[in-house]
Amino acid sequence: MQVLSSLRSARQRHPDCKVVHRRGKIYVICKTNPRFKAVQGGKKKR
DSSP: OEEOSOOTTGGGSSTTOEEEEETTEEEEEOSSOGGGOEEEOOOOOO
């Protein structure tokens, strides 16, 4: 899974890619091609 600062290109990689909001993070998931997974945001740990 890639951590990206911008998900604009990540959600247009494949027609099956979907943007999902879970627990304060934004995920790009793709069931047919799992290598296109990406995540953005979330709380930083210190």
